[in-house]
Amino acid sequence: MSIDDDTKQMPQGDWVGERAHALASLRDFIPKMPRYAPRRNYAVPGDDGVSRLSPYLRYRLISEEEVVTQVTDALDFSVAEKFIQEVVWRTYWKGALHLNPGVWYSYQERVNELVAVADASSWGPVCEAARAGRTHLSYFNEWVHELTATGYLHNHVRMWFASIWIFTLKIPWQLGAAFMYHHLLDGDPASNTLSWRWVAGLHTKGKTYLARPDNIAKYSEGRWTPHEGELATEPFVVQDELRLSARQEPELRCVVSSTSPGLVLSADDLSIDQILDTRDYSSICIYDAAEDRTPLKREFLARAIEDLCERVAEQRSDRSIAVVSSQSDLTRWQEKESLDSVVIVQPQVGFPVNDLNSWVSSLVTSETSVGVLHRRWDHELFPLCSKGFFTMWERFQKRWATKASLSGLVGAGPGTPQ
Ligand SMILES: Cc1cc2nc3c(=O)[nH]c(=O)nc-3n(C[C@H](O)[C@H](O)[C@H](O)COP(=O)(O)OP(=O)(O)OC[C@H]3O[C@@H](n4cnc5c(N)ncnc54)[C@H](O)[C@@H]3O)c2cc1C
Numbered sequence: 001m002s003i004d005d006d007t008k009q010m011p012q013g014d015w016v017g018e019r020a021h022a023l024a025s026l027r028d029f030i031p032k033m034p035r036y037a038p039r040r041n042y043a044v045p046g047d048d049g050v051s052r053l054s055p056y057l058r059y060r061l062i063s064e065e066e067v068v069t070q071v072t073d074a075l076d077f078s079v080a081e082k083f084i085q086e087v088v089w090r091t092y093w094k095g096a097l098h099l100n101p102g103v104w105y106s107y108q109e110r111v112n113e114l115v116a117v118a119d120a121s122s123w124g125p126v127c128e129a130a131r132a133g134r135t136h137l138s139y140f141n142e143w144v145h146e147l148t149a150t151g152y153l154h155n156h157v158r159m160w161f162a163s164i165w166i167f168t169l170k171i172p173w174q175l176g177a178a179f180m181y182h183h184l185l186d187g188d189p190a191s192n193t194l195s196w197r198w199v200a201g202l203h204t205k206g207k208t209y210l211a212r213p214d215n216i217a218k219y220s221e222g223r224w225t226p227h228e229g230e231l232a233t234e235p236f237v238v239q240d241e242l243r244l245s246a247r248q249e250p251e252l253r254c255v256v257s258s259t260s261p262g263l264v265l266s267a268d269d270l271s272i273d274q275i276l277d278t279r280d281y282s283s284i285c286i287y288d289a290a291e292d293r294t295p296l297k298r299e300f301l302a303r304a305i306e307d308l309c310e311r312v313a314e315q316r317s318d319r320s321i322a323v324v325s326s327q328s329d330l331t332r333w334q335e336k337e338s339l340d341s342v343v344i345v346q347p348q349v350g351f352p353v354n355d356l357n358s359w360v361s362s363l364v365t366s367e368t369s370v371g372v373l374h375r376r377w378d379h380e381l382f383p384l385c386s387k388g389f390f391t392m393w394e395r396f397q398k399r400w401a402t403k404a405s406l407s408g409l410v411g412a413g414p415g416t417p418q
Helices: 017-039 054-058 064-074 077-099 104-119 122-132 138-150 155-168 173-183 189-200 213-219 296-317 327-336 351-365 376-386 389-403
Strands: 264-266 283-288 321-324 341-345 369-375 409-411
Touching: 017 054, 017 077, 017 264, 017 296, 064 351, 077 189, 077 283, 077 369, 077 376, 077 389, 104 122, 104 173, 104 189, 104 327, 122 138, 122 173, 138 155, 138 173, 155 189, 155 213, 264 327, 283 296, 283 327, 296 321, 321 327, 327 351, 341 351, 369 376, 376 409
Parallel strands: 264 283, 264 341, 283 321, 341 369
Antiparallel strands: 369 409
16 A cells, blocks of 8 residues: 555646735635634535635745734734634644654654555555545545545544544544645645544543534535444544654754855745845755655645745845755755855754754764754744643733734844844
8 A cells, every 4th residue: 555646636726836825815815704713614615714725824835923913913813813723723733743743753654654564454445445535434535535636625524534534434543644644735744643643532632533423414514414323423542652762853953154154945934035035145945855745736836936936036136046855955055055054944843854854964064054043933832832722822812912023033044133
C-alpha cells in the first residue's frame, strides 16, 4: 500500500495560489461574519457559513495576524469572536506541535510502519476500501470523493470522517490522517495531526469525538442520514503510540555576522515580504520540501511561490530567487552566492523543518553564521499553547485587548529586535 496514490484528476481547484485571492476572499467574507457563529457547523453545499480561507492561511499567503487585524478593524470583536477563535485554533495547534515536535516524528514513523504491514493486516482491505471511497457507508464514500476531487472538506465533515475512520471502520488513525493530509489543499502538520489525535481521544486524554447519526443528519440538513446502528456507539481506547524517544528538533537559534546575509524562506510563510525588507539580503532562496503532492496541491503551491517571487522582484533590482527542494540544492545556492551568513525564517514543525534543521547543523560546523527570524505572533503565542486551548484563548484575548503588538518579526536578522 502507498499512502500517496493520486486519484486521476486534473487540477480544478476553487483556490488560486495568489495573495490577491487570499485578500479578496477575506474581504468578501467579512460582511458575512454575523452568520458565522450560527452557521459554521452546517455542511451544506452552497452555504456561505465558513470562509474557506484555510489553503491561504496554511501557506500564510495571508497570515493569522493579518486576518484578525482586518476583521477587528472592520467589526466589533464580539461580532467576529467565534471566527477569531477558530483562527486562533490554528495557532494553538501549531504552538502545541512546536512545543512537542516528537508527536510529529512519532506519527511519521508510525505511518511508515503501518504502510509496510497493511497488506498483511486485518484492517488492510477496509483501509483500501476507505481510501478508494468504496465502503458500505455511502456518505463516507461521498466525503472521500469530495476530498480527492476538490482538496477540501468542511470542518464538521472532517470530524465525522475521522471519527468513522477510527471507531466504525477501525483503521489506525495515523493512516486516515496521512490520507487527509495528502489530499487537503490546506493539509497542515499541526492542524491535521493534532485534530486526528483529538478525535481519537489522544490530545485531551480520554475525550474522544464520536460521530452520531442525528448530528450528521441535522448539520447536513438531511443530505446524509446514517441509519441507527450503522456507526459505532461507543468509543474505544486508542493506544497512544507516541514514542518519547522520537526525534526532538533543537530550536534554530543563532546569530548573524554579515550585514547583508542570504535569506532562506520556506513555503510555510509566503507573505513574509509584507513584514521584512528583502533588500536587506544579498540573495534569496525559497525552500519547498520535496513532498509527494496531488496535482491540485502542486498547482496551488507552484503559483503561490511564483506569486511571492513576483512581489519580491518588485522590491529588489536583483530578480533571481532560487527555489530549491533539497539540502544539497541549499548548499549549492550558498556556495554559488558565496554566503558566509544566512538568515532563516523559522518554518513550522513538519517536512521543511526536518531538512532545514539538518542543513543548519551542517552550516554551523562549516562556520557559516545562521540567524533565525520568527513572526512575533508565533514567538509570543506558541509558549501559551502548553495547556488546553481555552487557557491560551483567554490569554490571547487579554493581549489583543491591550493592543500589545503581535506583528512584525523577532530574532537575528538585519533590522530586527533580538
Ligand atoms: C480531522 C481534522 C483534520 C483537519 N486537518 C486540517 C488541516 O490539515 N489543515 C487545516 O488548515 N485545518 C485542518 N482542520 C481544521 C479545520 O477543519 C479547517 O481549518 C477548516 O475546516 C478550514 O475551513 P475554513 O477556512 O472554511 O474554516 P473557517 O471555519 O472559515 O475558519 C477560519 C479559519 O480558522 C482556522 N480554523 C477553523 N477551524 C479550525 C480547527 N478546527 N482547527 C484549526 N484551525 C481552524 C482555519 O485557519 C480557517 O481557515 C482539521 C480538522 C479536523 C477535525
